[in-house]
Structure formats: structure tokens, C-alpha cells
Amino acid sequence: xxxxxxxxxxxxxxxxxxxxxxxxxxxxxxxxxxxxxxxxxxxxxxxxxxxxxxxxxxxxxxxxxxxxxxxxxxxxxxxxxxxxxxxxxxxxxxxxxxxxxxxxxxxxxxxxxxxxxxxxxxxxxxxxxxxxxxxxxxxxxxxxxxxxxxxxxxxxxxxxxxxxxxxxxxxxxxxxxxxxxxxxxxxxxxxxxxxxxxxxxxxxxxxxxxxxxxxxxxxxxxxxxxxxxxxxxxxxxxxxxxxxxxxxxxxxxxxxxxxxxxxxxxxxxxxxxxxxxxxxxxxxxxxxxxxxxxxxxxxxxxxxxxxxxxxxxxxxxxxxxxxxxxxxxxxxxxxxxxxxxxxxxxxxxxxxxxxxxxxxxxxxxxxxxxxxxxxxxxxxxxxxxxxxxxxxxxxxxxxxxxxxxxxxxxxxxxxxxxxxx
Ligand code: UD1
Numbered sequence: 487x488x489x490x491x492x493x494x495x496x497x498x499x500x501x502x503x504x505x506x507x508x509x510x511x512x513x514x515x516x517x518x519x520x521x522x523x524x525x526x527x528x529x530x531x532x533x534x535x536x537x538x539x540x541x542x543x544x545x546x547x548x549x550x551x552x553x554x555x556x557x558x559x560x561x562x563x564x565x566x567x568x569x570x571x572x573x574x575x576x577x578x579x580x581x582x583x584x585x586x587x588x589x590x591x592x593x594x595x596x597x598x599x600x601x602x603x604x605x606x607x608x609x610x611x612x613x614x615x616x617x618x619x620x621x622x623x624x625x626x627x628x629x630x631x632x633x634x635x636x637x638x639x640x641x642x643x644x645x646x647x648x649x650x651x652x653x654x655x656x657x658x659x660x661x662x663x664x665x666x667x668x669x670x671x672x673x674x675x676x677x678x679x680x681x682x683x684x685x686x687x688x689x690x691x692x693x694x695x696x697x698x699x700x701x702x703x704x705x706x707x708x709x710x711x712x713x714x715x716x717x718x719x720x721x722x723x724x725x726x727x728x729x730x731x732x733x734x735x736x737x738x739x740x741x742x743x744x745x746x747x748x749x750x751x752x753x754x755x756x757x758x759x760x761x762x763x764x765x766x767x768x769x770x771x772x773x774x775x776x777x778x779x780x781x782x783x784x785x786x787x788x789x790x791x792x793x794x795x796x797x798x799x800x801x802x803x804x805x806x807x808x809x810x811x812x813x814x815x816x817x818x819x820x821x822x823x824x825x826x827x828x829x830x831x832x833x834x835x836x837x838x839x840x841x842x843x844x845x846x847x848x849x850x851x852x853x854x855x856x857x858x859x860x861x862x863x864x865x866x867x868x869x870x871x872x873x874x875x876x877x878x879x880x881x882x883x884x885x886x887x888x889x890x891x892x893x894x895x896x897x898x899x900x901x902x903x904x905x906x907x
Contacts, residue, residue, distance in 0.1 A: 487906060490874040490888060493897040494847055497732030500894045502723055505530040506554060507716040509790075510678040512538050512577045513652045514713060515556065517679065518547065519584035520645040520660055522560035523708035529556045530716065530885040534879070538574045541567050545581070569595040569626060571642040575882075579607050579649060582628060583657035584721055584826045586619055591631040596623065613641045617654075617661055638702055639665030642779045646671040646696065646783045652679055652784035658700035659688040667698040673784040674714065674743040681709040715739035718790045719884060721747045722859050725791075726891065728756050728798035729867025732892055733769040741766055743779040746787050750795065753777045754802055775843050776804035778836040781812050793819045793860035799839045803866060805837040819857035822850040826864055826872065847872040862887065866896055875903055 506528035518524035529535055531554070532846040536805045539549045539556065546563040549556065565585040566579040572578040572595035582812035585592035597607065611621050611628065617636040622629050638661050643650060656679075658665035670676070672694055680693035686709040689701035727734055728751060741760055743749070748758050748766070754777040757769040776799055781789040789812040799806035800823055810816050819828050820837055825848045829840040852858030858880035865872030874880075877900070880887060888898045 487875055487903040488900050489903040490862060490865070490877055491899045492862065492872045492874065492896070493848070494730070494865050494868035494870065494872060496730060496895055496897050497577055498727055498730050498734050498866075498891070498894040498896060499732050500862040500893060501735040501737060502890050503737055504715040504720045506713040507675060507678070508534055508883045509648075509718075510675040511535055511713050512711070513580050513656070513675070513679045513712060514682045515539070515542065516580040516584055517656055517683060517709060518542065518558035519545075519581065520588055520656060520683070521706040521709045524556070524558040525708065525710045526556045526713060527554055527555050527711075528713040528715070532885055533882045534575050534577065537571065539579070541571045541578055541581060544568065544571060565592045565893075566588045567594040572597060576710070577649065579610060580653055580656070582610065582630065583614060583653035584779075586614060586630050586632055587636050587657045587660035587690065592628070594628050594866075596626055596628055607650070609643055609647050610653045611630055611646065612653040613639075613650065613667075616641050617657060617665065635702075636661035638665040638700070640666045640668070641805060642668040643670065645669070648673050648676065651676055651698070655679065655690070655698060656683070658702060659690070659706065660704070661700075661702035663702055665700045665702065667700075668696065668697045671694050671783060672696060674740065675716065676855055678714040682709050685709055685711050696821050716858075717786065720744055721788070721791045722734055722794050722863065722884070724748070724751050724756065724758070725794035725798045725863045726866050726896075727768045727770050728754070728774060728886040729801065730896065731770045731867070732895070733767065735765060735767050737765040739764060747791050747795070750777055750779055750787060751798075754798070759845070760793055773797065774802040776802045776806040778807040778809075780809040783812070783832065788815055789816060790856050792816065793856045794863050796837060796839060797823060797860040797864040799841065800830070800864060802841040804841055806841070808839060809839045810835050818853040819860045822853075822857070822861055822896060823864055823898070825850055826868055828864075844869055846870060849873045849875065852879045855879050859884065862891075862898070866891070866898070875905055
């Protein structure tokens with residue numbers, strides 16, 4: 487086990503490049519099940535990417551990784567994703583649609599409970615059933631099969647689920663006839679998945695809007711694609727300047743995909759200049775002002791930035807009201823931030839933040855991916871030393887975060903943890 491030791495209070499200066507997106511890489515890697523072959527670049531070196539590669543290998547694909555490149559080639563496929571692998575990464579459910587579409591059957595462990603809420607997959611299953619799949623849940627597994635090919639269907643999602651939209655989109659690409667996905671999620675990572683599928687000849691229209699139309703094909707050619715950069719990593723660097731101060735340039739990411747977050751940080755008083763469509767300069771001049779956010783599906787404020795934004799508001803002047811509407815239990819960072827002196831009050835799905843002058847370093851424990859990022863962000867601006875335990879959560883989704891922060895002048899180190907849990 488490892489932990490971060492952060493000596494806070496150093497301003498950040500310099501330029502940081504954003505890595506490839508985790509949430510785009512995972513579905514595109516699972517899309518290799520549809521095409522049998524894939525070559526992907528700009529893939530970040532993350533634990534979730536390794537888990538996905540291990541699942542593909544288990545299922546009978548050969549996977550080669552070097553630097554930011556991943557090559558997948560189909561061998562003898564067993565369409566099964568076991569509990570031991572799925573339990574560490576909920577996104578494993580994304581194997582279901584592609585397996586069914588390509589092999590007519592699939593056995594995928596139910597993802598199970600998750601620290602940030604119940605996160606059911608009922609909408610994925612409902613959509614696949616509408617496409618002709620017979621689905622049963624048995625001994626913790628989703629067992630699905632279809633007679634012949636999946637059939638195109640008109641599906642209206644009850645909620646614009648990101649993973650559900652991705653699963654159904656992938657299934658539709660090899661289904662017979664036309665599939666319409668209504669109330670689809672509009673996240674940029676879904677657009678990226680659609681682009682990757684199109685690189686292999688898929689017929690998709692409307693990605694990025696709430697109606698996606700897919701004309702199914704019998705087969706795809708190999709996927710060859712470069713993953714989009716990670717907008718949430720970019721946003722996390724904005725939060726870091728919001729707490730630590732300084733002036734940095736964040737580059738190599740599509741600025742328009744982070745508009746809502748940029749606008750909220752501007753409202754709070756952070757200076758953000760859009761130098762180009764892929765580059766911003768961020769500067770903190772004085773204390774920020776408390777600002778309210780409500781998480782929403784894209785293009786609303788992303789739930790994946792809620793914890794980091796809250797960390798920034800802990801020392802802003804006045805009150806901030808932070809409302810989480812996507813996940814029912816995504817406030818685990820609150821207790822930890824309180825240990826650093828933050829004045830936070832949870833009221834249902836809302837946290838009221840009363841800005842304090844400064845946070846003070848403490849020992850804190852990471853509970854999930856974005857919560858860990860928020861503790862690092864808080865630690866960078868806090869007085870004295872902050873130690874963040876269980877950073878394996880952070881390694882699921884951030885590539886070399888401490889190295890990137892160090893290069894910007896932060897005093898942060900990864901050291902062995904004295905705790906074994
Ligand atoms: C994806 C992202 C995650 C992000 C989230 C919301 C990946 C790998 N993960 O997760 O980082 O926080 O989008 O932007 O891309 N729901 C149902 N039934 C379903 C599916 C979802 O009720 O069948 C609910 C969930 O419980 C949750 C909400 O819908 O409350 C959003 O979930 P969803 O959009 O599916 O998130 P993920 O795809 O799991």
C-alpha cells in the first residue's frame with residue numbers, strides 16, 4: 487500500500503499536458519469484442535485500463551501494450567467476465583452488449599455494490615431485452631443469449647445513463663436493422679466511442695445528441711483510433727490552482743467539453759483564459775467566492791468534478807451549495823475534508839459549504855476515485871502536511887498525477903504506507 491505526503495501551500499506554475507481519457511478508453515477497448523481487432527493510441531496507463539485488458543485476455547483476446555498504444559487481437563473467445571475481475575471495475579458491464587451482439591451469448595458478473603451508490607444496470611438490461619436478448623440473473627451473474635442476431639429496436643432510456651447508452655450503442659452496431667436510442671447520454675466520451683466504431687465502418691448518427699440512430703451491420707473492420715483527452719483530469723488541474731494558487735497552462739484537451747466547469751470556476755473568481763480550442767491558462771488572484779453547483783448529465787456540471795469543486799470551495803469566501811443529482815451517495819469526501827477543518831453540512835443530496843480561511847493538513851483516507859482527487863486538491867492548498875491513504879483509488883483514473891503536480895511545483899510524494907489496508 488502507498489500514500490501521498492503533501493506539504494501544502496506551494497503555488498503551481500508551468501504547463502501540464504492532459505492524458506488520454508479513462509472513460510473513453512474503457513468502452514472503446516470493450517468495442518474490440520465487436521471488431522475482433524483494435525489498435526488504440528493515447529491510452530492512459532491506469533489501473534482500470536489494465537483491468538479491462540485482463541478481462542479481454544481472460545475472454546480469449548491477445549492484448550499487447552506499449553507506451554500509450556494497445557493492440558487487441560481475437561483468438562478463441564469465451565464470452566464470460568468473471569466476478570473476480572468485474573468486482574474491481576464496474577465498467578466491466580460494457581462487455582455485455584458487445585459479447586451478445588458478436589457471439590449471441592454472454593455471461594457477465596453483476597457489478598454489485600459500489601462505494602458511491604447502488605448504481606444498478608437495469609436500463610442496460612431492459613434495452614438489450616428489447617433487442618431480443620433473453621436475460622436471466624443467476625448466482626450473481628447476468629446470463630444473456632439471443633436467437634440469431636440482436637434485432638434493431640426503438641429504445642427510450644428512463645435516464646440518460648452513460649454506460650447504458652454505450653452498451654446499447656455497441657450492441658446496435660452489429661444488430662439486424664435500425665436501432666434508435668432516445669434520451670441517450672450526450673457525454674463527449676460517447677461521441678468518442680461512436681467515432682472509434684465509425685473508424686471500423688459502423689453506421690451511427692446523432693451521437694452527442696439525445697437521439698442516436700444506428701444501422702446495424704453484419705461485421706466491422708478493425709478499429710484504429712486515438713482516444714480523446716481526459717476532460718476530468720483537466721478540470722482537476724483547475725481545482726488544484728483554485729486551492730494552491732499560482733498560474734498554469736493546461737493543454738491538449740478539448741476545452742469546449744469542460745465549458746460548464748470553466749464557467750463555474752470563473753464565477754468563483756478564478757481567471758481562465760482560453761488560449762486555443764485545446765489550451766487554457768488558469769490564474770488565481772486572491773480568495774475565491776463561494777459558488778453553487780448542481781451535478782447534471784452532460785452538458786451540465788459533471789458529477790466526476792463535484793468532489794474537486796467542493797475542495798476548492800472549502801476556502802472560498804461565503805457559502806456554496808453543492809447538489810449531487812446523479813449518484814445518491816457521493817459525499818464520502820465530506821467527512822475527510824471536515825478532518826482538514828472544512829465547514830460542511832450534509833442535507834440530503836446537498837452539501838452546504840461555509841468557506842473557512844484555510845484548511846489544515848491531516849491524515850485522510852481516499853474512498854473512491856474522485857474523492858481521492860479532492861483530498862489531493864485540498865492538501866495542495868492546506869497548511870502543513872496532509873497524508874492521503876488508499877491512493878489505489880486514485881490510480882484507477884489518474885495517470886502519474888503526483889509527477890505532473892510535482893513538475894508544476896507541488897510538494898507531493900508517493901511513499902509506502904504504514905497501514906496495510
Ligand atoms: C459513467 C462514468 C462515471 C461517471 C458517470 C456519470 C465511465 C466508465 N464511468 O458511469 O465516471 O461518474 O458516468 O457521468 O464512463 N442508472 C440506473 N440504471 C442503469 C444505469 C444507471 O438507475 O441501468 C443510474 C445510476 O445508478 C446512477 C445514474 O443512473 O445513479 C448515472 O449512471 P451512469 O450514467 O450509468 O454512470 P456510469 O455509466 O456507471
